Amino acid sequence: MINVVTQAKLWYWQRLSAMVLALCVVSHLAMIVYASRGGLTAAEILARTRGNAPFAAFYSVFVAACAIHVPIGLKSIAVEWLRWRERSASIAAAIIALALLVMGFRAVYAIFV
Amino acid sequence: MNEPLYAAIWRGKTNGSFSTYEVPRHESQTVLDVVTYVQRHLDPTLAYRFACRVGMCGSCAMSVNGTPRWTCRTHVAKVVRGNTVRIAPLAHLPIIRDLVTDMREFFDKWTRAKGDFVGTRTRRDDFARVAPNSPERTAADAGVECIGCGVCYAACDVVGWRADFLGPAALNRAWTLVNDARDVGGRIRLRAVAGDAGCHACHTQGSCTQWCPKQLAPTAAIAGLKRATAKAAVRGEL
């Protein structure tokens, strides 16, 4: 069992990231619906996102919030439902966090540069 | 009203079974009345608990048609299915015999959650003055009428699958003390209720709040503990 201070902090981070995600997901969906009204091509998308710093910043925040929120939740599910030990669940969660960060920032980089 | 009522009552220990008794129906009859009738007129060996019969002592809780209830304040008319009621001991507690459960673990968890008041004043000090409408007093008020019946504990799925989970009643008690301006046990208590055996195991599904006969909201109390422990943790005060 990990100590209670860490658990309380994890809860705090998950709560915080959930609030950020709520805003990000809504904005993300609204943006998709708005931008694709009249059809959209890859070239058109890139034309808008390349060098667009606010856009990249928004998605960087989105990626970070995912990388915090998802692994904490998955860890809890693994421990409670799959009866994994705390330690193995934490390691798996750390790997997933890293994977989300790498994949997410790679995507942000790809549309920005 | 003249139709008989069939009460299927749990007999024995964990590996017992239901026995069915035919009981006359009355207006405003409670589930506790039914159990008492069976014990007085049909089978004096039936074991069950009650004391006040008016919803104050918290000793008469049983599982009625699968739902935890205070039986002295539960009318048969409200819970009967067809003409049968199924009465079993409260879930999540060891069965001693028939409808009597062993409540020790339930109350031991109150102690583990630091549910005892820690004060500093003596009889020579003046009374503490607590503003009745302060947010802390309001929060404590919301949970303070608990009668320790164990209904919430029996209703909570997390209690069922995590033996060490402190459960809604103990956590609700801790929250009333966290909000008690006179209490000085804060930090130790917050540590005791944090983590996987404490407030962080709760799924916020609200079965405890749905079934608490005193209409308390342990779910809200636990959410308060989650906020309080998180605040303390990030400040390095947990």
Ligand code: SF4
């Ligand atoms: S809200 Fe929490 S304490 Fe209440 S029944 Fe659900 S899991 Fe148990």
Ligand code: SF4
């Ligand atoms: S919180 Fe409600 S259901 Fe739980 S023990 Fe107290 S009175 Fe009973």
Ligand code: FES
């Ligand atoms: S007998 Fe006291 S609460 Fe039911």
